Amino acid sequence: MSTLKTVWNCMFGPRLIKIYGNEGPVEKFYQPHSFEKWGDQVIHSLYVIWKIGVYTSPFLVGILYQRGYLTVEGLGPFTKLVTSISVILIVSYCCKGLGRFSNPTYLNFLSTLEAARKELTPETKHQLSLYDFEFHSWPVEFDMRTVRKDTTKTFINKPILHQNVLQYLTQIPFRIIAYVAIHTFGIRLIYPGSIGIIQMILEQSLLQGRSRLIEHNQGERFKVRTCDNNDIDTMFIDRRKSTQNGNTLVICSEGNAGFYEIGIMITAIEAGYSTLGWNHPGFGGSTGKPFPTQEQNAVDAVLQFAIYKLGFKPENIILFGWSIGGYSTSWAAMNYPDVRGVIVDATFDDILPLAINHMPSWWESIVKLAIREYVNLNVFEQLAKYPGPVLIIRRTEDEVICLRENELSSNRGNDLLIKLLRVRYPYIFEDRQIDVLKQYLSVAFASQDLFLKKYNVNENVCNSLLQTYISEYSKSFPMKIGEEFQDQDKNQMALFLARKYMKDFKATHCTNLPAEMFQPPWDVNVESDFVFT
Structure with a gap:
C-alpha cells in the first residue's frame, strides 16, 4: 500500500477504541498520538455542535432571522463562518491522519481491517475481533439481500385500516401534522435511545458493557445487513458446549432506550442460555431509524442469521423482549410460529393508551392518528397470531x-x-x-x-x-x-x-x-x- 493511500486511509479510517489480548481477558485502551488526539477532539466537538444545532434548529433559525443573518447582506459573515469551520475541519482530518500514520498500533489495526474486508475467514475474523472500533467499518457477515431464495418466506402483516373518502379528506391537515411530528421528534420520543446526544452520554457505559460481554462471556460481534440495507449490530454468546441450557438460543429485543451492551442479555446469559442480542435501527452501531417496518426487517434478519448462520433450529429459539422490545418480539413470534416460546417482560398490549396518557388531552386526535398510521405498536394483535x-x-x-x-x-x-x-x-x-x-x-x-x-x-x-x-x-x-x-x-x-x-x-x-x-x-x-x- 502506497504511503499516500495509507495516510488517506488513516484520515478517514474508523476510530480505534480498544485492543483485546490474544490470551485471556487482557485488554487495553488505544493510546493515540497527540496529533490524532487533537484532530479527533476538534472533529468530535464540531459534531456535537452540529447535533445540538439540528435539535435546536427551529430556535436558531428564528434568532438568525431576527439578527439579519438570513438576508442577502447578512450572508457574508455567515459564509465566512462556514469557510472557517471547513478549514478547521480539513486541518483536523490531516492532523488525525498524520498522527495515525506515525502510530504502529493503528497501522497494524488498519492492516487487519483491510485483510478482513478482502476475505473474511475465521482467522481474519479472529484477528479483527481483537479490536474495538467504530462499527460502521466492520465487514458485513450476513446479508439478507443475498439469502437463498428457498430460505425466504411470506410474512404476516397487520391489516390496513380502511376509511371512506370523505373521512380521509377531512383528516388531511391532521395527517400532515401527524406525519411531520412522527418523522421529526415523534419517533425520538418513542425511541429516545436513537438520539445521538443520549448515545454520546452513554458511550463509556456501552463500551464497558460490550467489553464485559467479550472478555468475560466470550461474546462474538457480528454485522447483519437487512433487506432494506440497514446494518444491525449484534452480539452472540455461544454456550452450546458449556452449559445445560446452551443448546437453546435466547434472542433479546431491548427497550426504547436499551442497548444489548447494558440490557437484558445478561439475564439469559446468567441463566446459562446461548444468547443473541441486537440493537434497534439507529441504536449503537446499528443504522437506520426505529420505524416499525425497519424494526420488522431488523428482527427478521437477526432470526435468519440465527437459523442459517449460527445453526439454531426455530424450535430451539426463545424470543425475549423487554418493554417496547415486545413489539419486535411479538412480530417475530407471529412470523416464526415454530420458535420454542416467547417471554415478554414489562411490556404492553398497545402503545396508543400509553401515548395518549403522556400527551396533552387536546393532542389526542393527532396522537391517535400518528400512532395508528405510522407507529402502530400493537403487541397483542401480533402475539395473538403466535400458537406457542x-x-x-x-x-x-x-x-x-x-x-x-x-x-x-x-x-x-x-x-x-x-x-x-x-x-x-x-x-x-x-x-x-x-x-x-x-x-x-x-x-x-x-x-x-x-x-x-x-x-x-x-x-x-x-x-x-x-x-x-x-x-x-x-x-x-x-x-x-x-x-x-x-x-x-x-x-x-x-x-x-x-x-x-x-x-x-x-x-x-x-x-x-x-x-x-x-x-x-x-x-x-x-x-x-x-x-x-
Whole structure:
C-alpha cells in the first residue's frame, strides 16, 4: 500500500477504541498520538455542535432571522463562518491522519481491517475481533439481500385500516401534522435511545458493557445487513458446549432506550442460555431509524442469521423482549410460529393508551392518528397470531406502563394477558371470568395466593382437564375447552391459566430481571398414552 493511500486511509479510517489480548481477558485502551488526539477532539466537538444545532434548529433559525443573518447582506459573515469551520475541519482530518500514520498500533489495526474486508475467514475474523472500533467499518457477515431464495418466506402483516373518502379528506391537515411530528421528534420520543446526544452520554457505559460481554462471556460481534440495507449490530454468546441450557438460543429485543451492551442479555446469559442480542435501527452501531417496518426487517434478519448462520433450529429459539422490545418480539413470534416460546417482560398490549396518557388531552386526535398510521405498536394483535407458549412478566412497581401511578390495575401488561387469554380460551374467559381476573390482577403476588384459595383453584385438576382436552382434540388455538363448564369451574380454570401465563416481579421498570426468574414459558405436556380417569 502506497504511503499516500495509507495516510488517506488513516484520515478517514474508523476510530480505534480498544485492543483485546490474544490470551485471556487482557485488554487495553488505544493510546493515540497527540496529533490524532487533537484532530479527533476538534472533529468530535464540531459534531456535537452540529447535533445540538439540528435539535435546536427551529430556535436558531428564528434568532438568525431576527439578527439579519438570513438576508442577502447578512450572508457574508455567515459564509465566512462556514469557510472557517471547513478549514478547521480539513486541518483536523490531516492532523488525525498524520498522527495515525506515525502510530504502529493503528497501522497494524488498519492492516487487519483491510485483510478482513478482502476475505473474511475465521482467522481474519479472529484477528479483527481483537479490536474495538467504530462499527460502521466492520465487514458485513450476513446479508439478507443475498439469502437463498428457498430460505425466504411470506410474512404476516397487520391489516390496513380502511376509511371512506370523505373521512380521509377531512383528516388531511391532521395527517400532515401527524406525519411531520412522527418523522421529526415523534419517533425520538418513542425511541429516545436513537438520539445521538443520549448515545454520546452513554458511550463509556456501552463500551464497558460490550467489553464485559467479550472478555468475560466470550461474546462474538457480528454485522447483519437487512433487506432494506440497514446494518444491525449484534452480539452472540455461544454456550452450546458449556452449559445445560446452551443448546437453546435466547434472542433479546431491548427497550426504547436499551442497548444489548447494558440490557437484558445478561439475564439469559446468567441463566446459562446461548444468547443473541441486537440493537434497534439507529441504536449503537446499528443504522437506520426505529420505524416499525425497519424494526420488522431488523428482527427478521437477526432470526435468519440465527437459523442459517449460527445453526439454531426455530424450535430451539426463545424470543425475549423487554418493554417496547415486545413489539419486535411479538412480530417475530407471529412470523416464526415454530420458535420454542416467547417471554415478554414489562411490556404492553398497545402503545396508543400509553401515548395518549403522556400527551396533552387536546393532542389526542393527532396522537391517535400518528400512532395508528405510522407507529402502530400493537403487541397483542401480533402475539395473538403466535400458537406457542407465552410468558408475561409484570413489574408490580412499574412506573412506565401503568396509566396511573402506583395502581397495579392500570398496568397495560394486564390488558395484554386478558386479551391473549380471551382469544386462546374463549369459552373460559367470558365476561364474569374477566371481572374475576381483573380483581386478581389488581393485587400483587403475595395476595394472589389467597385469591386462588378463595376460589378453590386446584392446579392438578386444571392441568388434567387441559391434558384431556388436548389429547382428544388438539393443542391449537382457540381451544373450545370450557364450553360445558359451570361458572365455578370457569373461574378456577381462568385463575389457573392467568397464574401460568403471568409471573410477577417486585421491581420498577428498568431493574434487571434476575436469572432465576428467566424460565421457559409454561406449556401443557401430554403423554402419548395419557388417559384421564
